[in-house]
Amino acid sequence: MKPIGKVISWINTGASGIAGILVLLMVAHVSADVAMRYVFEKPLDSTILYVSAFYMVAIAFLPLGLVEERNSHIAVELMVENFPDKLQAFLLFIATLITASVTAGVAVRTGQEALAKYLTGAYSIESGGKVITWPTYFFLPIGFGMMSLVSTWKVIALITGKESGLSGLVIEDPYFTKEEPNV
Amino acid sequence: KENLNFAYGYPNTSAIGIAVDEYAAAVAERSDGEIDIKGFAMSLLSLPETSPGVRDGLADVGFVLTPYYAAEYSTNLFLHEMNLLINLAENPTGKEPLAFTGAMLEYTFNDCPECMAEFKAQNQVYTGGGVTPLYNLLCKDVKITSVEELKGKRLRAGGAGFVRFAEQFGAQGVRLPVNEVYEALDQGILDCAMLSAPELTNYNLHEVVTDITLGVPGGAFAGVASANINADRWKAMSTEDRQTLLWGGSNITAGVTWGFYEDDAKAIQNAKDKGINIFQPEPELTTAVKEFVNQDLETVSALFKETYGVDRAAEIAADFPALLEKWYGLVADIENKEQLQQLYWDQVISKVDAATYGQ
Amino acid sequence: MSDLEIAGLFIGALFFLILMRIPIGVSLIAVSFGGLWSMFNWNIAWGSLGIVPYNFANSWVLSSIPAFLLMGFICYHTRLTQGLFSAAQVWLSGLPGGLAIASVFGCAGFAAVTGSSVACSAAMGKIAVPEMMRNRYSAELATGTVAAAGTIGALIPPSILMILYGIIARQSVSQLFLGGLVVGVITLLAYVLLIIVRVKLNPNLAPPVEGNKASRSEKIKALGQTWPVLLIVIGVFAGLFGGAFTPTEAGAIGALLSMMVAALYRTLTFKAVRMALVETITTTAALLIIAVGASLLTRFLALSGIGDALSSSILAFGVSPVLIMFGVVLVYLVLGMMLEPVGAMLLTLPIVMPLVEETGYSLLWFGVVLVKLLEIGMITPPMGMNVFVIKGVVGNMASLTTIFRGVFWFVVVDLVIVAMLIAFPDIVLFLPNWAG
Ligand code: NA
Numbered sequence: 013m014k015p016i017g018k019v020i021s022w023i024n025t026g027a028s029g030i031a032g033i034l035v036l037l038m039v040a041h042v043s044a045d046v047a048m049r050y051v052f053e054k055p056l057d058s059t060i061l062y063v064s065a066f067y068m069v070a071i072a073f074l075p076l077g078l079v080e081e082r083n084s085h086i087a088v089e090l091m092v093e094n095f096p097d098k099l100q101a102f103l104l105f106i107a108t109l110i111t112a113s114v115t116a117g118v119a120v121r122t123g124q125e126a127l128a129k130y131l132t133g134a135y136s137i138e139s140g141g142k143v144i145t146w147p148t149y150f151f152l153p154i155g156f157g158m159m160s161l162v163s164t165w166k167v168i169a170l171i172t173g174k175e176s177g178l179s180g181l182v183i184e185d186p187y188f189t190k191e192e193p194n195v
Numbered sequence: 196k197e198n199l200n201f202a203y204g205y206p207n208t209s210a211i212g213i214a215v216d217e218y219a220a221a222v223a224e225r226s227d228g229e230i231d232i233k234g235f236a237m238s239l240l241s242l243p244e245t246s247p248g249v250r251d252g253l254a255d256v257g258f259v260l261t262p263y264y265a266a267e268y269s270t271n272l273f274l275h276e277m278n279l280l281i282n283l284a285e286n287p288t289g290k291e292p293l294a295f296t297g298a299m300l301e302y303t304f305n306d307c308p309e310c311m312a313e314f315k316a317q318n319q320v321y322t323g324g325g326v327t328p329l330y331n332l333l334c335k336d337v338k339i340t341s342v343e344e345l346k347g348k349r350l351r352a353g354g355a356g357f358v359r360f361a362e363q364f365g366a367q368g369v370r371l372p373v374n375e376v377y378e379a380l381d382q383g384i385l386d387c388a389m390l391s392a393p394e395l396t397n398y399n400l401h402e403v404v405t406d407i408t409l410g411v412p413g414g415a416f417a418g419v420a421s422a423n424i425n426a427d428r429w430k431a432m433s434t435e436d437r438q439t440l441l442w443g444g445s446n447i448t449a450g451v452t453w454g455f456y457e458d459d460a461k462a463i464q465n466a467k468d469k470g471i472n473i474f475q476p477e478p479e480l481t482t483a484v485k486e487f488v489n490q491d492l493e494t495v496s497a498l499f500k501e502t503y504g505v506d507r508a509a510e511i512a513a514d515f516p517a518l519l520e521k522w523y524g525l526v527a528d529i530e531n532k533e534q535l536q537q538l539y540w541d542q543v544i545s546k547v548d549a550a551t552y553g554q
Numbered sequence: 555m556s557d558l559e560i561a562g563l564f565i566g567a568l569f570f571l572i573l574m575r576i577p578i579g580v581s582l583i584a585v586s587f588g589g590l591w592s593m594f595n596w597n598i599a600w601g602s603l604g605i606v607p608y609n610f611a612n613s614w615v616l617s618s619i620p621a622f623l624l625m626g627f628i629c630y631h632t633r634l635t636q637g638l639f640s641a642a643q644v645w646l647s648g649l650p651g652g653l654a655i656a657s658v659f660g661c662a663g664f665a666a667v668t669g670s671s672v673a674c675s676a677a678m679g680k681i682a683v684p685e686m687m688r689n690r691y692s693a694e695l696a697t698g699t700v701a702a703a704g705t706i707g708a709l710i711p712p713s714i715l716m717i718l719y720g721i722i723a724r725q726s727v728s729q730l731f732l733g734g735l736v737v738g739v740i741t742l743l744a745y746v747l748l749i750i751v752r753v754k755l756n757p758n759l760a761p762p763v764e765g766n767k768a769s770r771s772e773k774i775k776a777l778g779q780t781w782p783v784l785l786i787v788i789g790v791f792a793g794l795f796g797g798a799f800t801p802t803e804a805g806a807i808g809a810l811l812s813m814m815v816a817a818l819y820r821t822l823t824f825k826a827v828r829m830a831l832v833e834t835i836t837t838t839a840a841l842l843i844i845a846v847g848a849s850l851l852t853r854f855l856a857l858s859g860i861g862d863a864l865s866s867s868i869l870a871f872g873v874s875p876v877l878i879m880f881g882v883v884l885v886y887l888v889l890g891m892m893l894e895p896v897g898a899m900l901l902t903l904p905i906v907m908p909l910v911e912e913t914g915y916s917l918l919w920f921g922v923v924l925v926k927l928l929e930i931g932m933i934t935p936p937m938g939m940n941v942f943v944i945k946g947v948v949g950n951m952a953s954l955t956t957i958f959r960g961v962f963w964f965v966v967v968d969l970v971i972v973a974m975l976i977a978f979p980d981i982v983l984f985l986p987n988w989a990g
């Protein structure tokens with residue numbers, strides 16, 4: 013069990029690492045565009061396209077697996093937290109199962125779309141010429157696919173009663189030293 | 196009885212919303228209530244979602260803008276890029292967009308099998324087009340009537356061609372979504388926006404714009420398929436219903452184009468009433484714009500052939516001007532939407548065979 | 555079953571799934587998919603999954619959200635925020651709930667820089683909430699205050715919602731901005747008053763912090779520690795009003811500035827940046843999957859014909875203008891529970907605008923009231939985007955339930971404000987009328 017869980021965590025770390033770097037690049041890119049326009053009167057080419065199609069799509073979807081791994085998807089505990097433990101455990105199982113199947117469906121569908129875009133070679137016409145956009149469509153199947161993989165793995169761990177081996181990146185807080193495990 | 200959902204990514208109060216309502220009413224009347232069209236303004240599909248949305252059946256009919264999908268609609272887009280020809284009209288009458296619409300409609304239906312194939316590949320059936328009025332310079336606290344005054348200005352550019360235009364004249368082409376133009380002009384991030392006059396009202400720009408230069412950069416937006424129908428729905432319809440919807444295509448094409456044409460005159464008058472300065476470009480600027488157009492049409496032809504895979508680019512570029520000239524003559528006496536629709540119907544769409552089209 | 559009944563059934567299913575602790579984003583996607591499938595067919599439902607997620611995230615305007623989040627997280631992880639709140643402690647400790655009041659003012663300040671309330675909550679959440687919790691404020695008050703105060707972000711200009719409304723309803727954006735400014739300031743003052751009253755009645759909510767008897771020199775010294783955050787805020791303001799960048803670009807500039815100031819402050823470590831980035835991307839992804847789901851739900855509801863049903867049920871309230879407005883308010887409160895504001899606006903405006911015109915209220919007035927209503931929706935359960943932002947930002951320090959409890963009294967105050975605006979429309983209109 014554990015080695016596979018580790019591999020999943022490792023992929024998630026990689027995907028999120030890319031998303032993290034893209035956040036920095038996005039900030040740098042927009043700032044550079046502002047500076048070039050305001051100070052040097054020579055704006056960068058196609059900033060809006062890069063920000064919306066490349067950075068935003070990647071930042072929105074690549075980390076989905078990590079979010080699932082850290083149990084950070086937003087859910088309402090209002091009712092469930094008062095239920096008996098056994099019922100809570102059962103509901104957790106159901107919730108994870110639903111998450112796994114729904115995200116698997118979205119991954120397949122967005123994967124089909126990405127493949128179609130790859131086959132047509134989707135691009136945007138910009139003043140500097142052609143900017144290839146089809147790769148941005150692949151961020152979705154990767155993100156939703158990882159989210160589905162993580163929750164499937166959790167389901168398997170819940171059924172077998174073994175440890176999943178998923179680690180999740182731990183955030184250290186500069187003020188509060190200890191992070192409580194989620195869920 | 197056919198119930199069709201029509202998705203368009205504009206407000207229901209816009210020229211397009213009004214054209215869609217009129218289209219729905221006209222189609223209902225002509226089919227004796229057999230075809231019921233329900234419009235969805237913005238809520239069902241956004242502008243970029245409309246093409247794939249009609250493809251997958253989320254809407255049965257959609258107002259599709261081809262530039263969002265350059266790879267899928269490269270030939271259609273090339274026709275749109277011909278819009279710069281408008282600037283070369285010998286004796287401009289203001290009706291150039293009406294003529295351009297007709298020329299584009301005729302070319303798309305009759306002479307452009309690639310265009311048809313592109314729509315078919317997206318599971319759509321093309322039934323109509325539409326063109327905006329001429330692009331102007333809508334400026335705040337800046338007056339631009341000469342080549343010299345264009346230098347160093349920050350101009351909002353909607354597409355690649357406008358960026359080339361700005362660069363040609365030593366200005367900056369700033370790409371900004373049209374929604375953000377208001378704030379950007381107000382704050383001084385932009386000196387001017389290259390937009391058609393009706394956008395003054397559509398985006399409330401008349402509150403911030405102080406100076407308008409007409410016909411610079413010129414050109415119009417023609418990358419419009421105003422009533423694309425889901426091909427599966429189309430094939431399942433009776434020939435009679437298809438015939439009615441093709442006729443509807445002439446209605447919405449005229450509705451959109453005439454609506455914009457009228458709005459243009461209204462918006463400019465309204466701007467005058469609000470005390471906004473309206474300028475004509477100096478002759479040397481007009482000449483320079485024409486020079487740019489001639490040069491850019493060649494650039495565009497080469498670009499579409501080599502980079503965007505439109506093999507027939509040179510041929511299309513050679514054929515199109517004559518067609519446009521013919522249409523300049525045809526629209527000369529048009530005075531209302533009904534006449535315009537009749538013209539589009541008689542000249543082009545009535546000749547389309549509803550039994551075989553889009554199969 | 556009619557389409558409307560299907561819609562009702564699936565909305566019920568949505569509430570059930572959410573209450574059973576299924577992640578909200580997943581619930582929304584599942585319900586919209588199931589709804590489209592049963593109302594139409596598999597192709598349409600399946601197609602929607604391929605279209606909406608990509609096109610929703612592919613957005614220039616949304617990019618300010620991760621950018622403002624990064625700014626907030628950088629400020630926090632590099633400890634830039636410490637000084638600001640020590641100063642607030644020293645200066646406002648005399649007031650009950652001084653830190654909470656300081657957060658409300660902070661949010662209002664950020665509101666003038668950003669156009670959306672999510673961006674506003676994102677920027678302030680990490681700065682203010684942990685500081686309040688360290689000072690033993692109740693988690694409810696700390697989180698609720700910032701979630702609610704974030705709603706001022708779309709009221710005080712610039713405001714994406716008002717620009718969008720102006721376009722759809724053909725109303726003057728600058729007049730809408732003026733009306734929004736008034737309502738934003740009223741909201742600000744009402745929130746401050748609410749905090750003071752609540753803490754007076756229950757001092758445990760916000761125990762008075764030490765430093766009550768700070769001397770004048772200590773007070774001035776504390777001010778000296780506020781420079782890092784002030785530098786960032788002033789930089790962003792100056793650039794925005796100096797015509798250097800747009801409200802959308804302000805987020806990126808703010809994030810860059812916060813890193814530069816942290817470098818000056820000598821706390822910009824690799825670790826701090828890495829932590830801030832991880833928090834930024836996980837919070838963004840967790841929020842956007844919900845927004846994508848809400849956007850899918852809007853399509854389902856649009857196709858179900860709920861619009862026509864809404865207008866007839868509003869009209870059923872009677873012909874008196876005030877009663878019709880009452881119906882409109884109710885509809886938006888209900889829609890605000892489930893939809894995100896842009897979706898709710900696009901879905902309803904074509905139906906509601908003619909109704910408003912019939913009542914004799916002006917569309918300008920309605921635009922401002924509408925934004926206020928949509929913003930209330932941002933903090934009402936089960937779908938409250940601002941609350942989710944705060945949840946994303948505070949992690950395990952507070953549960954979603956706690957935050958929703960925390961906003962309760964703010965929502966009550968908001969409703970009082972809305973009632974006032976309906977009773978006295980001139981509150982909204984006097985400034986636009988006077989200026990225009
Ligand atoms: Na704001």
Ligand code: NA
Binds near residue numbers: 890892931937939
């Ligand atoms: Na809500």
